[in-house]
Amino acid sequence: xxxxxxxxxxxxxxxxxxxxxxxxxxxxxxxxxxxxxxxxxxxxxxxxxxxxxxxxxxxxxxxxxxxxxxxxxxxxxxxxxxxxxxxxxxxxxxxxxxxxxxxxxxxxxxxxxxxxxxxxxxxxxxxxxxxxxxxxxxxxxxxxxxxxxxxxxxxxxxxxxxxxxxxxxxxxxxxxxxxxxxxxxxxxxxxxxxxxxxxxxxxxxxxxxxxxxxxxxxxxxxxxxxxxxxxxxxxxxxxxxxxxxxxxxxxxxxxxxxxxxxxxxxxxxxxxxxxxxxxxxxxxxxxxxxxxxxxxxxxxxxxxxxxxxxxxxxxxxxxxxxxxxxxxxxxxxxxxxxxxxxxxxxxxxxxxxxxxxxxxxxxxxxxxxxxxxxxxxxxxxxxxxxxxxxxxxxxxxxxxxxxxxxxxxxxxxxxxxxxxxxxxxxxxxxxxxxxxxxxxxxxxxxxxxxxxxxxxxxxxxxxxxxxxxxxxxxxxxxxxxxxxxxxxxxxxxxxxxxxxxxxxxxxxxxxxxxxxxxxxxxxxxxxxxxxxxxxxxxxxxxxxxxxxxxxxxxxxxxxxxxxxxxxxxxxxxxxxxxxxxxxxxxxxxxxxxxxxxxxxxxxxxxxxxxxxxxxxxxxxxxxxxxxxxxxxxxxxxxxxxxxxxxxxxxxxxxxxxxxxxxxxxxxxxxxxxxxxxxxxxxxxxxxxxxxxxxxxxxxxxxxxxxxxxxxxxxxxxxxxxxxxxxxxxxxxxxxxxxxxxxxxxxxxxxxxxxxxxxxxxxxxxxxxxxxxxxxxxxxxxxxxxxxxxxxxxxxxxxxxxxxxxxxxxxxxxxxxxxxxxxxxxxxxxxxxxxxxxxxx
Numbered sequence: 001x002x003x004x005x006x007x008x009x010x011x012x013x014x015x016x017x018x019x020x021x022x023x024x025x026x027x028x029x030x031x032x033x034x035x036x037x038x039x040x041x042x043x044x045x046x047x048x049x050x051x052x053x054x055x056x057x058x059x060x061x062x063x064x065x066x067x068x069x070x071x072x073x074x075x076x077x078x079x080x081x082x083x084x085x086x087x088x089x090x091x092x093x094x095x096x097x098x099x100x101x102x103x104x105x106x107x108x109x110x111x112x113x114x115x116x117x118x119x120x121x122x123x124x125x126x127x128x129x130x131x132x133x134x135x136x137x138x139x140x141x142x143x144x145x146x147x148x149x150x151x152x153x154x155x156x157x158x159x160x161x162x163x164x165x166x167x168x169x170x171x172x173x174x175x176x177x178x179x180x181x182x183x184x185x186x187x188x189x190x191x192x193x194x195x196x197x198x199x200x201x202x203x204x205x206x207x208x209x210x211x212x213x214x215x216x217x218x219x220x221x222x223x224x225x226x227x228x229x230x231x232x233x234x235x236x237x238x239x240x241x242x243x244x245x246x247x248x249x250x251x252x253x254x255x256x257x258x259x260x261x262x263x264x265x266x267x268x269x270x271x272x273x274x275x276x277x278x279x280x281x282x283x284x285x286x287x288x289x290x291x292x293x294x295x296x297x298x299x300x301x302x303x304x305x306x307x308x309x310x311x312x313x314x315x316x317x318x319x320x321x322x323x324x325x326x327x328x329x330x331x332x333x334x335x336x337x338x339x340x341x342x343x344x345x346x347x348x349x350x351x352x353x354x355x356x357x358x359x360x361x362x363x364x365x366x367x368x369x370x371x372x373x374x375x376x377x378x379x380x381x382x383x384x385x386x387x388x389x390x391x392x393x394x395x396x397x398x399x400x401x402x403x404x405x406x407x408x409x410x411x412x413x414x415x416x417x418x419x420x421x422x423x424x425x426x427x428x429x430x431x432x433x434x435x436x437x438x439x440x441x442x443x444x445x446x447x448x449x450x451x452x453x454x455x456x457x458x459x460x461x462x463x464x465x466x467x468x469x470x471x472x473x474x475x476x477x478x479x480x481x482x483x484x485x486x487x488x489x490x491x492x493x494x495x496x497x498x499x500x501x502x503x504x505x506x507x508x509x510x511x512x513x514x515x516x517x518x519x520x521x522x523x524x525x526x527x528x529x530x531x532x533x534x535x536x537x538x539x540x541x542x543x544x545x546x547x548x549x550x551x552x553x554x555x556x557x558x559x560x561x562x563x564x565x566x567x568x569x570x571x572x573x574x575x576x577x578x579x580x581x582x583x584x585x586x587x588x589x590x591x592x593x594x595x596x597x598x599x600x601x602x603x604x605x606x607x608x609x610x611x612x613x614x615x616x617x618x619x620x621x622x623x624x625x626x627x628x629x630x631x632x633x634x635x636x637x638x639x640x641x642x643x644x645x646x647x648x649x650x651x652x653x654x655x656x657x658x659x660x661x662x663x664x665x666x667x668x669x670x671x672x673x674x675x676x677x678x679x680x681x682x683x684x685x686x687x688x689x690x691x692x693x694x695x696x697x698x699x700x701x702x703x704x705x706x707x708x709x710x711x712x713x714x715x716x717x718x719x720x721x722x723x724x725x726x727x728x729x730x731x732x733x734x735x736x737x738x739x740x741x742x743x744x745x746x747x748x749x750x751x752x753x754x755x756x757x758x759x760x761x762x763x764x765x766x767x768x769x770x771x772x773x774x775x776x777x778x779x780x781x782x783x784x785x786x787x788x789x790x791x792x793x794x795x796x797x798x799x800x801x802x803x804x805x806x807x808x809x810x811x812x813x814x815x816x817x818x819x820x821x822x823x824x825x826x827x828x829x830x831x832x833x834x835x836x837x838x839x840x
Contacts, residue, residue, distance in 0.1 A: 005033030010179045011041045014157075018121070019047065022145075022153040023172040028179035030161045030328020035125055036069045038159065039098045042121060043081070047155070051120040053098045054109075058131045059253075059280060060086045060102050061260045066125075067091075067100040069286075088493050089257075106137040107369055108424045114373075115148035116141075121155040127168075128160040128321055130356035130385070136366055139381040140373065142171075161328060162321030164353050167384055184331040191341035197298070197315070200341070201228050204296045205235045207339045208274060212240060215337055217291035218273045220281060222326050224300035224315050226252055229276045236274060245270045251277040254455050256486045264288065282325045286332045293330040293338045295323060299354070304362045306394040308551040309530055310581060311362060312574045319351045356385045363387055364427045367395040368404055371411040372421040402431045402527065423497050429453060431527040433494070437501045445523055446494035447472050452570065454490050456585055457482055462559045465520065465570060465587040521593050524568045529597055531569045532589070534624050535562075545569065545583065548622030553581040564588035597621050603628070604638040606646030611706035613642055636701035643700045643709070644692040652685050654709075661714035666750035667734045668718065674774040678729055681721050695721050733774055741767045741829035754779040754794075761790055761807070762819055765827040768797040785815045800824050 007028055017024045028034040035055075043053050057063040067084035074081060083092030084100040092099055101109075110116065122141055124134055138156075145154040158168055165176045195203055204221060211219055223229050229250050236248050251263045260280075266288030267273055275287055279299055299322060303314045318326070323340070330336025340347070358366075366387070375381060378392050399405045404417035404427055413421060420430035429449045436445020451457070451468045457480035458468065470476045472487055480487075525532075533545035533553065542554040543562035553572050555562040561583075571585035598619045607614040615638065619626040647654055665683050672680040681687075688695070699717055703709050719727060737745045742763035749756045755773055761782040770777040770793075782791045782799070790807055793799045804824055812820035819834055821827040830837060 005037060006031075006179050007033040007037045010177055011037070013177050014038065015042070015045065017174070017177065018042065018045070018155055018157070021174055022155045023174045024155075024157045025163065025165060025168050025172060025174060025176040026157060026159045026179070027163050027165060027176050028159065028161060030325055031184065031331045032161075032179045034159050034179070035066050036073060038157070039070060039123060040073060042157075043097045048097075048120040051118050052096065053121045053123060054106060054119055055098060055100045055123040055125055056106050056134055056137060057100055057102050058126050058129045058134065060257055061264070061280065062126070063100045063102040064257070064261070065264065065286070067098075070098060070100070088490065103131075103133045104365075104369075104424060107133060107140065110137065110140045110144060111369070111372060111424075114140075114144045116144065116154055117148075119154060121157060123157045123159060125159050127158045128162045128164070128325075128353065130354070130358070132357040132361050132363075132366060135356065135358045135384060136369060139383050142382045162324050162353070171382060171384055184333070184335045186327055186331040186336040186338055188327060188338045188340065190344045190347070191339070192343040193341050194346075195341060200296055200298060201231050202235075203341045204294055205232050205239070207294045207341065208232070208236060209239055211292045211294060211337065211339055212246075212272075212274070215292050217334070218267070218275070218287070218289040219292040219294060220275045220277060220287060220290045220329050221294045221296070222281070223276055223278065223296050224298040225278060225313070226250075226254070228296070228298075229278070232276050236276075240274070245272060247271070247273040249273055249275050251275050251281055253278065253280050254482070256482055259482075279322070281329065282322060287329070288333070290332065291330055291334050291336050293326055293336065295326050295338065295340050297323070297340065297342055301354075301360065303360045304391060306388075306390040308547070308549045309362070309394060309398060310549070310551060310572050310574075312581070317350060319354045320347070321353050323347065323350065358383070358385050359388050359391075361391070362395070363391045364395040364398050365425075367392065367411070368399060368413075368417070368421050368427050371399075371405060371413050371417070376410045398530070399427060401529065402427055404431075419501055423500060425449075425497065426453075428527040432523050433498050434501060435523050435526040437498060439522060441519055441523060442495065442498040444469070444519055446491055446498055448520070448523060449494045450487055450491040451585075453494075454482070454487055456571065457484070457487060462561065463555060463583055463586045464559075464561050465524075465585055466517075468585075469520075517588065517590070520587055521568070521589055524570065524587060525589075525593065525597065528568050528570060530622055531572065532594065532597070532621050532624065533567050533569045533583075533586075535565045535567075538562075544580075546624060547572070548624050550623040551581055553583045555583050555586070561586045561588050566591060566594065594621060594626075598626060602631075602638070604635075604642045606642050608646075608650075613639055613704045639702075639704060640693070640697040640700040643703055644697065647692060647696075648689050652688060655714060656710045656712055657714060661718060662751050663736065663747075663749070664715045664718045667730060667736070668722070670750050670755065671730060671734050671774065674776055675733065678726065680726065683718070735773070738771055738778075740764065742831050743829075744831050748773070748778060752779070756781055758783060760785065760787075760831055763829050763831050764796065765819075765821070765824045765829040767829065768800065768825065770794050770796055784811060785818045 014024060014026060026034060039053050039055055057066055063084050063086050067078060067082055071078045071082040076082065079091040079093050080095050081097045083096035084090065085092060085105050086102045124138060127134060141154060141156060156172065169176060193203065204223065208219060208221055221232065223232060229252060233248055233250060240246055249263045251260060263275055264287045273289065275281065281287065297318050298315055299318045300313055300315045302311045304311045327338040330338050378389065379386055396405060400407055403414055404420055406412040406414050416434060420427060420434060423430045423433065429452060432445050432449055436442045447469050450472065451465065457471065458478060459481045461478065467476065471478050472491065530549045532548045536544050536546050538544060538557060541557055543557055544552060544554050545567065546552055547569055553569055561567050566589040567586045568589060569583045569586050572581045572583055574581035598621060601618045601620055603618045604613060604615045615631045616628040617631050618628045668680060669683040672682055696717065699712060703712065722730060735748065737747050738757060739745055740759050740763040744763060746757055746759050749758065755778040757771065757778055758781045761784065764780065764782065770780055772778060777794045779792060779794050780796065781789055784790050791799060791803055808820045817833045817835065819827065819830065819837065
């Protein structure tokens with residue numbers, strides 16, 4: 001390996017850092033050589049003491065290729081000093097010093113031996129991807145070495161080209177070592193375009209054709225997903241397929257590992273290739289011959305919805321970190337070129353980093369791992385980014401439903417959950433294996449797990465799981481999108497896992513015919529009860545189902561499973577901001593299969609339609625209402641609860657408010673707002689609705705219909721919120737009536753924004769100051785003899801001086817029988833006419 005790789009300049013500093021400390025952070029640009037140089041530079045250090053270095057890679061293909069390149073550097077076959085261990089495959093020996101692992105392998109190693117006594121260093125490569133397993137393994141390593149490796153701490157090295165160094169430095173308490181420069185320079189061409197999502201694939205195809213004609217070498221094209229890859233492949237075949245030495249190759253995660261390996265193999269000149277790849281080619285992967293990158297600027301990620309326990313695909317703009325990683329693929333072996341359709345200004349407006357998977361993923365496997373580890377609380381570990389509370393709680397709910405966790409206990413595994421956690425697989429699939437073992441259907445359970453874990457082998461086919469199982473067994477022959485041998489090999493792995501389960505099968509369980517619905521359904525119901533779905537309606541093209549988790553999903557109308565009223569929707573997906581999901585894999589159910597899952601609920605509620613309380617005995621599966629049966633028996637407590645729920649749903653206006661109760665409530669609220677000495681209760685809508693059980697429930701036990709509700713004595717009920725002293729203080733300090741200067745008593749209207757006294761103008765003669773309540777001046781609405789408003793004021797002196805002359809001029813002719821003196825301040829306040837005054 002050439003010593004000209006940029007990373008070599010940093011190796012002495014890295015060795016010094018790990019000798020002096022037990023943590024290091026290494027940020028090195030793509031092509032600097034960190035993945036293939038660092039492990040070899042460290043494996044002979046004294047602190048290794050014959051122990052291994054573990055290097056964690058985020059993908060299987062990256063792990064295998066990294067291990068192969070390390071072995072090639074030592075001119076040794078894989079399995080000697082350099083080995084790897086990935087899902088279903090490993091190559092290592094007693095001589096192995098550097099072991100490259102992926103995904104959950106390190107987590108399982110920690111469970112088997114939390115001390116990791118035979119490990120000197122764990123390298124987290126490409127940590128910027130923030131893989132769920134790498135985040136978990138990182139947190140477990142921190143805790144494990146604190147508990148088990150106090151005297152000889154496990155060393156940790158975090159590496160990437162694009163890191164959130166602030167968060168890492170805070171966790172590891174060490175500086176970041178940075179390697180500048182690349183192996184080869186890369187020229188970036190910006191297109192300065194603003195495209196809509198549906199235009200991007202066409203633009204990427206145009207740029208690819210341009211690059212093919214203008215540049216030499218092979219081309220790596222980044223696209224968000226398989227759909228865009230198929231579209232681009234079709235268009236490129238039409239435009240460039242006639243070139244004899246050109247291969248157009250797709251590269252994405254659902255290809256078998258062998259197919260992925262074939263794509264990255266070198267090609268002899270004059271052969272060239274165009275690789276159409278998802279983010280699988282973004283990091284830790286050198287595709288031989290690539291010197292041109294065409295970037296779509298898009299990435300597709302799976303985002304988990306904790307409300308429905310369904311993962312949906314979300315297409316987003318790439319981040320600055322991702323575009324840097326993608327560009328770096330072009331400069332691995334020679335000078336490179338990168339094409340981007342957007343502008344350089346837009347590049348700097350992209351988000352710096354992608355959101356960590358721990359914030360957007362299903363956490364059920366992680367929570368089961370933590371329960372096995374002994375964690376009791378979400379924040380117990382020292383996370384770089386802690387799990388979100390909603391996803392955490394959803395995972396606990398699911399694991400409890402799967403009988404993995406004890407109900408109402410803090411992450412305590414059940415005996416069954418302990419068996420499942422030992423398998424090291426996703427909880428739903430573990431539950432299927434367990435149920436298969438119990439019912440002597442292990443072969444069928446392994447076949448189901450094979451289809452669910454490897455992905456649907458069929459394209460453009462209906463959703464029925466049975467066909468996939470029959471194909472796997474050799475009963476039918478349908479063209480598959482991946483080699484059948486891949487699935488058969490995976491099935492063998494599942495059968496080995498099933499054999500690990502040591503508990504006895506259930507006695508007297510007959511073994512049904514292999515793929516009969518009676519055999520399939522119990523296995524699936526044990527793991528996917530929340531995916532039970534009931535047919536609701538249909539249109540010209542689709543049949544619609546409601547799932548037990550509340551989500552709406554559809555099947556094509558010609559799908560055989562769409563003929564069934566009940567199905568289990570095993571693979572459900574959709575896209576962000578789309579209200580309806582698509583069912584990709586399902587199996588029909590008979591209604592009687594659901595009986596053990598029915599949950600009985602007593603439901604008492606106010607029916608707006610009937611204007612009364614309705615009580616029912618209901619049966620549910622999750623959020624699916626199966627049926628109801630009317631019940632005549634009503635408890636007082638249920639009635640109170642139902643009426644309170646009705647009032648909260650509809651608002652305070654459903655109560656029988658009259659003038660008396662409105663005024664009582666307004667007086668109490670005025671006292672609450674303006675008397676800071678006496679502790680008055682708050683009478684606002686929000687508080688009254690929130691405390692219905694306290695002040696209204698005692699009067700609701702017999703309120704079973706609208707007629708009874710209309711007779712509630714609201715005035716008395718509201719005043720009963722006050723004790724005797726408060727009621728006396730209310731009558732004294734916030735009176736219902738007030739004496740006018742004329743000697744007549746008048747009501748105060750507290751329902752106005754300002755308490756208002758409505759009184760004949762003549763009754764206020766001689767008065768220059770407005771009355772007040774709790775030191776707040778009330779508003780006076782001065783009325784004509786005909787009880788019509790003449791003026792509204794809180795300043796009587798101003799009114800008599802400035803407004804009254806005009807009022808007198810206009811009114812004395814209209815109401816000549818009533819007094820209109822020139823000087824109202826000297827006149828007698830009266831409610832009488834001129835004649836009555838003369839005769840008195």
